Amino acid sequence: MSITLYHSVESTCSQKVRLVMTEKSLEWHEIRLNLRTGDQFEPDYLKLNPKAVVPTLVHDEVVVRESSVINEYLEDAFPEPPLRPAKPAERARMRLLVKAFDDEVHPSIGVLSYAIFLRHQMNELKSPEELAEHFNKVADPMRRERQMRTHEVGLRSPAAPVAIATLARVVAQMEENMTTGPWLAGATYSLADAAAVPYMFRARSLHLDPLWTERPRVSDWLDRAVSRAESLSISDPWGSGSFRAMVAEHAARSRTETQILIASVSSEGRG
Numbered sequence: 001m002s003i004t005l006y007h008s009v010e011s012t013c014s015q016k017v018r019l020v021m022t023e024k025s026l027e028w029h030e031i032r033l034n035l036r037t038g039d040q041f042e043p044d045y046l047k048l049n050p051k052a053v054v055p056t057l058v059h060d061e062v063v064v065r066e067s068s069v070i071n072e073y074l075e076d077a078f079p080e081p082p083l084r085p086a087k088p089a090e091r092a093r094m095r096l097l098v099k100a101f102d103d104e105v106h107p108s109i110g111v112l113s114y115a116i117f118l119r120h121q122m123n124e125l126k127s128p129e130e131l132a133e134h135f136n137k138v139a140d141p142m143r144r145e146r147q148m149r150t151h152e153v154g155l156r157s158p159a160a161p162v163a164i165a166t167l168a169r170v171v172a173q174m175e176e177n178m179t180t181g182p183w184l185a186g187a188t189y190s191l192a193d194a195a196a197v198p199y200m201f202r203a204r205s206l207h208l209d210p211l212w213t214e215r216p217r218v219s220d221w222l223d224r225a226v227s228r229a230e231s232l233s234i235s236d237p238w239g240s241g242s243f244r245a246m247v248a249e250h251a252a253r254s255r256t257e258t259q260i261l262i263a264s265v266s267s268e269g270r271g
């Protein structure tokens with residue numbers, strides 16, 4: 001039996017798969033892709049993942065794409081310990097939240113990460129010509145457009161307040177979910193917690209925590225979910241030390257602008 005994960009330690013969607021594999025004590029080979037230098041566009045990788053994104057799992061001969069599909073596949077192939085709750089209602093709640101993180105939180109954190117640090121990192125790594133070439137290779141036109149626009153204007157992109165409002169809505173849903181249990185789907189840790197924690201850790205690194213300081217269940221959950229992930233034998237669960245230092249430096253510089261944006265989105269929500 002062999003499992004290979006094509007991933008990037010910095011990528012939130014790869015982190016959620018690594019969490020699930022480690023919860024299940026699986027052994028795997030890893031192939032790390034550098035997304036900044038464009039390993040995801042290499043022809044051999046495109047054969048595995050035509051969308052040019054990570055992660056991709058190869059289990060023996062089976063190729064599985066999409067982080068949430070990969071996590072469900074792992075749950076089916078390696079059911080112990082179970083990361084799907086037993087009750088159908090809790091399973092539905094788990095899937096609804098995983099979907100919210102895929103459909104809504106993933107692009108929102110993408111915009112805010114791009115606005116706060118990725119644009120600076122890309123500018124340091126690439127000339128304007130190399131940057132244009134990089135954007136041209138992005139397979140999904142919506143993603144390409146979002147990245148290019150955010151690259152130009154950072155947090156002044158119209159996508160930034162929309163991303164913050166989206167996160168605020170999902171955080172409210174998380175708070176509501178935990179009225180009936182300590183974890184996002186109910187009584188037990190599930191695929192929903194593994195799906196959410198890398199994004200919430202990133203959100204905290206970007207100083208988005210005013211979105212949940214008045215949400216006691218989410219605040220407590222985040223501390224517990226981060227401690228749980230960090231107690232697993234997983235290397236760099238949230239990316240390398242140098243990556244986190246770079247994020248911290250840029251997030252500190254943008255902090256005031258981020259807080260002003262959060263306050264303006266919150267006051268619009270009330271008005």
Ligand SMILES: N[C@@H](CCC(=O)N[C@@H](CS)C(=O)NCC(=O)O)C(=O)O
Pocket residue numbers: 011012013014035040052053054055065066067068102138
């Ligand atoms: N829905 C996909 C999203 C995959 C995705 O967006 N991956 C990002 C890293 S989190 C990526 O590979 N980005 C490369 C790029 O933007 O060029 C999944 O969950 O697997």
